[in-house]
Structure formats: C-alpha cells, structure tokens
Amino acid sequence: MSAPALQATGLTAGFGGRDVLQDVSLTLNDGEILCLIGHNGAGKSTLLRVLFGLHRPSAGTLRVFGQQPAQHNPATMGAAGVALVPEGRGVFPDLTVEEIFGLALWSAGVPKSGQRERIDDVLDVLPRIKEFRTRRAGTLSGGQQQMVSIGRALLTRPRVLLLDEPSIGLAPKLFQDLIRPIAALRQARGMSILLVEQNVREAFAISDRVLVMRSGRFIFEGAPSELDDHAKLMELF
Numbered sequence: 001m002s003a004p005a006l007q008a009t010g011l012t013a014g015f016g017g018r019d020v021l022q023d024v025s026l027t028l029n030d031g032e033i034l035c036l037i038g039h040n041g042a043g044k045s046t047l048l049r050v051l052f053g054l055h056r057p058s059a060g061t062l063r064v065f066g067q068q069p070a071q072h073n074p075a076t077m078g079a080a081g082v083a084l085v086p087e088g089r090g091v092f093p094d095l096t097v098e099e100i101f102g103l104a105l106w107s108a109g110v111p112k113s114g115q116r117e118r119i120d121d122v123l124d125v126l127p128r129i130k131e132f133r134t135r136r137a138g139t140l141s142g143g144q145q146q147m148v149s150i151g152r153a154l155l156t157r158p159r160v161l162l163l164d165e166p167s168i169g170l171a172p173k174l175f176q177d178l179i180r181p182i183a184a185l186r187q188a189r190g191m192s193i194l195l196v197e198q199n200v201r202e203a204f205a206i207s208d209r210v211l212v213m214r215s216g217r218f219i220f221e222g223a224p225s226e227l228d229d230h231a232k233l234m235e236l237f
Ligand SMILES: Nc1ncnc2c1ncn2[C@@H]1O[C@H](COP(=O)(O)OP(=O)(O)OP(=O)(O)O)[C@@H](O)[C@H]1O
Pocket: 015, 020, 038, 039, 040, 041, 042, 043, 044, 045, 046, 047
C-alpha cells in the first residue's frame, strides 16, 4: 500500500496562547478526497494553514507521502507537491489572468518551453477560464476569481490539493462547474484532495470520507453516506 499523501499526528496550534487546534491527527490517503466540515471558527482554515506550513504548530508532526519535510514551510510543502487554495481567492487584482498564471509558472521554476502545456492542461480542466483570460482579475466575479485561484494552484501540478471553501460566493451551478472537474482530476492524475466545504450536498457527492471538526477537534470520521441522515448531521454541528 502506498504511503498516505498527508499524515498529521498530534497537531496543536493557536494564536496568542489560545489553542485553536487541539491534538489533531489526520490521514489523507493517496488519491482520496477527504471533506472537512465544521461550524464557523472550528479551526478548519487554521488546520489547512498549519498543514501548508503557513502557521507553526506548537506540537505535532507531519509526513508527506511518508517523508517528514526537513523544514515545514510553504516552499518545502510546494516542493513536496502540496498546494493550498486559500479561502477568499487572493488573486492580484491588477494583473490579467494570463499574467497571474505566468507569475505562478515563473515562481514554480517551470521553463518557458513547458509553460504552454501546463496552461492548456488547466484550461482543459477549467475551460471557462478561456472566456476571461485576458481580463484583469479585479474585474472578475467572485466565482471567476475562484476559478483563477484554483487554476493557479493546478499549474504547479500538485499531488495534494488543500482547498478552503471553494464554494464561497458561488452559485450552486458554478460550484458544480468548479468541483466536478477537480474531482475528475483525482481519477486522471491520482491527486489527493482535502476539501473544506460548507456546501455539504455537493461536497459529499465527490468525497470518499468526511471529518467533522468542533472546537479544534474531530468529533466524527466516516463515509459521507453515514451523514445522509440530516438530523445526525445537525447534531454534529
Ligand atoms: N490570525 C489569527 N489571529 C487570531 N485568531 C485567529 C486568527 N486566525 C483565526 N483565528 C481564530 O481561530 C479560530 C479558528 O478560526 P478558523 O478560521 O481556523 O476557523 P474555520 O473553521 O475555518 O471557520 P470558518 O468556517 O468561519 O472559515 C477562530 O476563533 C478565529 O477567530
């Protein structure tokens, strides 16, 4: 059996002496889509930021495909094949989509000769980006910016994608346009995905497993079908 894409053990992290994550352990299996849900402020975004090396935990270890990174920061995580799409898009408003992609390829060190193929790959997955690729990101709708943000992460051909609430600001149909191709990528490229999402119905449809977080701890782990019962889901929130 292959090593898990991510294996976090005993992660504790917080702000100003207050622990937001409390002894959290998590396994994202190779090729799996794992959905993380929980109430506002439960610690979901903090967990993704800790996993990506943006926020330092006070305790705990992390392995990526069985290896413990020598240092734990966004550069080493990126080099290990992990990409984070943070909540709220974060695209540069004054740059065009093409410029944003160019910058991402440049910072990932992709040689000019290989850039066209990478961009075409992303446009295959998210074809709607073609409609607005010459526009400045700041003029795009929230949903379009979200697509650009995900496209930018995919350009680096990650093996592990950490997606923080991609549905925020998106109409349900747009969310489907975004999430289904990403789910298909898992099949095509064996990508592993940790998906934080409140749009439970859509997210569960593509997920293998669900984790529910409350106040910095996991209180449920199981198959999405185990939460088909709406009452049970509400009980966990
Ligand atoms: N930079 C920060 N400084 C201080 N406290 C923070 C910071 N970031 C997050 N927190 C606090 O940590 C807790 C968890 O926040 P986090 O954003 O991880 O929750 P979440 O589950 O992602 O919530 P949401 O669904 O609202 O995005 C909250 O109480 C929040 O106020």
